Amino acid sequence: MERVKGLLIDLDGTLYHGKNRIDGADDLIRKLRERKIPYLFVTNNSSRTPEQVAEHLGGMGIPASPEEVCTSSLAAASYIAHESPGAKVAILGEEGLRSALLDAGLEPTEEIPQYVVQGIDRSFNYQSLAKAVQWIRTGAVSVLTNPDLLLPSDTGLTPGAGSLGAAIEAASGVKPIVIGKPSSILMKYATDRLGISPSDAIVLGDNMRTDIAAGANAGCKTVLVMTGITTDENMEEHMKAAGVAPDYVCRDLYEAADLLCG
Known part of the structure; x- marks a missing residue:
């Protein structure tokens, strides 16, 4: 993969399930920080402030600051x-x-x-x-x-x-x-915050109908990770409903980290 200029990372279903961290989430964020790859946590959740989102992530051992959070x-x-x-x-x-x-x-x-x-x-x-x-x-x-x-x-x-x-x-x-996924408005807001074009961004998420569709609608590249909503059994159904296909598919976050961080 070409060097990543910016990564837009979904939260629930991608990095955690409720209060439980998904295996490899902390490793992914650590590698992104080590390689100085810009990223934002991008969520449809409108109820929490960035400070509350960062606190929730930190409580599961996923490094996060409020400045890295982008909400609907x-x-x-x-x-x-x-x-x-x-x-x-x-x-x-x-x-x-x-x-x-x-x-x-x-x-x-x-x-x-x-x-x-x-x-x-x-x-x-x-x-x-x-x-x-x-x-x-x-x-x-x-x-x-x-x-x-x-x-x-x-x-x-x-x-x-x-x-x-x-x-x-x-x-x-x-x-x-x-505003939120699958709309492109949230993606455009996030890429503007990173100071990059949507075409230079990659969306990482577990949901074809929201994360991957939003990335495609905004002109971003997309990486589907099989950690949440999308499974082998329902992938074709969700792709058809979303009307798009991911650019890359990873089985887990360790595979995603290898793809994105090299």
Whole structure:
């Protein structure tokens, strides 16, 4: 492989499962640091701040700093701030989203917002839905941090940001601007932070429909690692659904480290 100019690394399913580190995750990051290969941890998770993500990784023995974390919340905040600096935003989300929007100089409001920004929101209820629909139907731009329909939890799969977004879209009749994977917006935000072109970046992930599709949509090279969602049994199905194929396939993170780091 040509020398890697920048690596965009997925988290859940690629480096860990919940609170359990996947074998080779710490070795991969150590080698990237030793070889001074630029990288970012890129996640659709909108609920955590970069500090919380880095702490979670560090707790599993995976070296990480907040500056190395790129979330869908940060990308959403950057997108809106670029389009409408200082815009008024209605926030349907948790700490990671609220923090990112405030840090970008955007103004939270529940009075005639210019944007309705929605991520995972475990306090979401009928009143939240009604307000969001009213705001959007009267002109606010709908922004969805990520389209994940389901999230893993200690009790099994639970509704994700995409499930809440589907209710808002159905009632408002308006498709949201999607920021997270498989959208290319998150990938472009990450490569801009690294100061490289998407064509010079490699996306490493376990999910054909999100990680690999997002990389392909942005013009990045892609490496599928068989550590999570994609398996030998479902790979063809996921490739067909995603409409793309990975540039490389690795059985585990040790093989990925050899491919990426030489």
